[in-house]
Amino acid sequence: MTTQVQVAQPGVTSRLVEQADASLMYIVTRPPRVFVRGKGSYLWDADGRRYLDFIQGWAVNCLGHCPPAVVRALNRQGKLLLNGSPALYNEPMIELAALLTEHSALDKVFFANSGAEANEGALKLARKYGAARLDGAYEVITTWNSFHGRTLAMMSASGKKNWETLFEPKVPGFIKVPFNDLEAARKAITHKTCAIMVEPVQGEGGVFVAEDAYLRGLRELCDEHGLLLILDEIQTGIGRTGSLFAYEQYGIEPDVMTLGKGLGGGFPVAALLAKDAACVFEAGDQGGTFCGQPLAMAAAKAVLDEMTRRNLPRRARTRGNHLRRRLRELGKEFGFTEIRGKGLLMAADLPQEKGAEIVAKTTDRGLLINAPRPATLRFMPALTVSNAEIDEMADILRGVLKEAL
Ligand code: PLP
Numbered sequence: 001m002t003t004q005v006q007v008a009q010p011g012v013t014s015r016l017v018e019q020a021d022a023s024l025m026y027i028v029t030r031p032p033r034v035f036v037r038g039k040g041s042y043l044w045d046a047d048g049r050r051y052l053d054f055i056q057g058w059a060v061n062c063l064g065h066c067p068p069a070v071v072r073a074l075n076r077q078g079k080l081l082l083n084g085s086p087a088l089y090n091e092p093m094i095e096l097a098a099l100l101t102e103h104s105a106l107d108k109v110f111f112a113n114s115g116a117e118a119n120e121g122a123l124k125l126a127r128k129y130g131a132a133r134l135d136g137a138y139e140v141i142t143t144w145n146s147f148h149g150r151t152l153a154m155m156s157a158s159g160k161k162n163w164e165t166l167f168e169p170k171v172p173g174f175i176k177v178p179f180n181d182l183e184a185a186r187k188a189i190t191h192k193t194c195a196i197m198v199e200p201v202q203g204e205g206g207v208f209v210a211e212d213a214y215l216r217g218l219r220e221l222c223d224e225h226g227l228l229l230i231l232d233e234i235q236t237g238i239g240r241t242g243s244l245f246a247y248e249q250y251g252i253e254p255d256v257m258t259l260g261k262g263l264g265g266g267f268p269v270a271a272l273l274a275k276d277a278a279c280v281f282e283a284g285d286q287g288g289t290f291c292g293q294p295l296a297m298a299a300a301k302a303v304l305d306e307m308t309r310r311n312l313p314r315r316a317r318t319r320g321n322h323l324r325r326r327l328r329e330l331g332k333e334f335g336f337t338e339i340r341g342k343g344l345l346m347a348a349d350l351p352q353e354k355g356a357e358i359v360a361k362t363t364d365r366g367l368l369i370n371a372p373r374p375a376t377l378r379f380m381p382a383l384t385v386s387n388a389e390i391d392e393m394a395d396i397l398r399g400v401l402k403e404a405l
Helices: 012-023 068-080 091-103 115-133 152-157 182-188 212-225 246-250 294-309 312-334 355-364 387-404
Strands: 035-039 042-045 050-053 108-112 139-143 174-177 193-198 228-232 256-259 270-274 338-342 345-349 370-373 376-379
Touching: 050 387, 068 294, 091 108, 091 270, 091 294, 108 115, 115 139, 115 152, 115 193, 115 228, 115 256, 115 270, 174 182, 182 212, 193 212, 212 228, 212 246, 294 312, 312 338, 312 345, 312 387, 355 370, 355 376, 355 387
Parallel strands: 139 174, 139 193, 193 228, 228 256
Antiparallel strands: 035 042, 042 050, 108 270, 256 270, 338 345, 345 376, 370 376
């Protein structure tokens, strides 16, 4: 593997970062580096430095950077039909919908552009279902520490404590209960409830895994009360946790499921899937200019083909076991207080609140990881990651931990 871009331009970064600060709206402090190229588990910046990427676009690039199958599909589709219309059928749209329904327990698909948009669709579907079938019920039970996106309604649905006072007034109709607390969910159900919405693993919240009995219990509660169970699989879906969809590991089926992130392997696309009984939209209720856009459909179809052809969910399980082993070794040496996760969505809790410092230091040494909480590190490499790359990550991290802790 080469460590240099073909034409490295040392020094170009500072000029680009200056330009960026002058014209990009501030939303986050980015490291002062500009990324120009990616391949598999690696990224290169404008100065020709290589980085081992264990963030992968926030658990998006499930096949790694620039996967040839997706690039080929985009090229092919770009020459055939770049954009049709949301109100016209196109071929990859039909093929992808068929693939998703064939491989999941859901019957119908609506395509969106982002996870938040797919979740908005799920909530609209639930409210319509409540209006039509549950005597006007409209409330949705969600959980504390959850993350469902950044539209106003999804910020209202999410359980991030520091969002509670942001952008008031919020969209009403969300009742929040503690995660993994079945009793709390049971007590929150009233005649106004139409659905319960959870993530099988709270990814952005710090990688907290739903217990088996909890998800199964929520399924039973929904059945008992005629409510919709909505699973937000935007981060957990498409193989990340070791099965194509995380719900498969719980022996239950959701009524509604949302996908995003890994679905397009780096191309922006999301999906809302539902059982036939929950498909209550009428013409005009839902849509969007780029819904079912042919390029996005072709990219996602290539991802699903690769997922199934190469059995990448199984690979996420075996590579996930190796990652867990390496994290356990580091944990023993540096006193991690917990290691948790499923497949290739893993986190480690540090003995001190030094997540941000450690992330900055690993970046300096050519490793990208993420700290979703002050004392938590998160690892979400490509599902195609090798054991050698996991070892390389652990070695770099070890060097930084020695210095920081
Ligand atoms: N739901 C979950 C579980 C997520 O992890 C995310 C993004 O991190 C979202 C929804 C929002 O997706 P998007 O950023 O594509 O809108």
